[in-house]
Amino acid sequence: VNTYWHSNTFLTLKRANRWFPVIEPILEKHGIPEDFKYLAIIESGLTNAVSPAGATGYWQFMKTTGKSYGLEVNSEVDERYHVVKATEAACKYLTDAYMKYGNWALVAASYNMGMGGLNSKLDHQKVNSYWDLLLNSETGRYVYRILAVKEIMSNRDDYGFVIDEKELYSPYETKVIEVSEPVADLAQWALDNNINYKILKTLNPWLRSKSLTNSSRKTYEFIVPVDSNFE
Structure with missing residues (x-):
């Protein structure tokens, strides 16, 4: 995370004020640690982004993965763009991953590289900790990025992101x-x-x-x- 990307970080802070109140209770309902709301920031910046590979929405679901977790995806309806339903689907994935790994850092890593890819790394390297794994550069820094975003957003004034409460985006009524x-x-x-x-x-x-x-x-x-x- 680069603290000099001020304009983008300010926008993210504004969006978080609108969307975290939507995301947080869904995470809580599913027993997912609240810190996973920061994963959505890493994935999409809390926008309905579309990646070059076709990952879509706040939680960046690929079409097949989204469908497998209950999202409707067709030419008229694409629930990857539905914040509530996509968050529900993300929680189902995170729950499945936790049932498999029993460790939230590995769960986060699997969200980035997929369970299959992570399983291969764990089996080959014969370790069971994210911190001991040799990973590609993106997944290797993924959890650290989540932690860095949490640190900056939790202590924004300390990092120079001073923003008037009136400038934050209000939740939709x-x-x-x-x-x-x-x-x-x-x-x-x-x-x-x-x-x-x-x-x-x-x-x-x-x-x-x-x-x-x-x-x-x-x-x-x-x-x-x-x-x-x-x-």
Whole structure:
């Protein structure tokens, strides 16, 4: 972590104020240490990023991995962009990894390089500790990066990241509307529900098309603002 990347770090601090209150209770519900919220920062900077390899969302799921952990991924719906559902899926992965390794540092390493890759390293080197493993440079510094981000974000003033509380992004105040029917035109649906298409897509980035076929009549939860003065 480079403390001179001030502009990016300030943005991350602002985003964390909005999204950590969403992520933290999900981690707690699944018995995952709260420090894993910093893993999401390492992965995506708390944005719906897409990597060159195709890893997507706050938790950077590949398509096949996301599906294997219960996320819907198709041309109209991609729940890797759904912060709550992607966090739930990440917790399932982290739980599986902890059941296998019994050690949270190894769990974090596996998130970066995959369980198969980590298993190979552990077997070959005949050790059972992350700190004793010879790893590629990215995974070798991965846990240290998480710890460094925690240190900086927990003591931001000490590292020169002085920010007024009023500048932090506030959590969205939202409610849910259940939708079980096809939606031919999401822009029209938005207008019918007293918002606009931009707001709908901002709060529901997992909606990847202009419509929702929903031939199975699955119930989706559309997130909309409580207040019409949404910004």
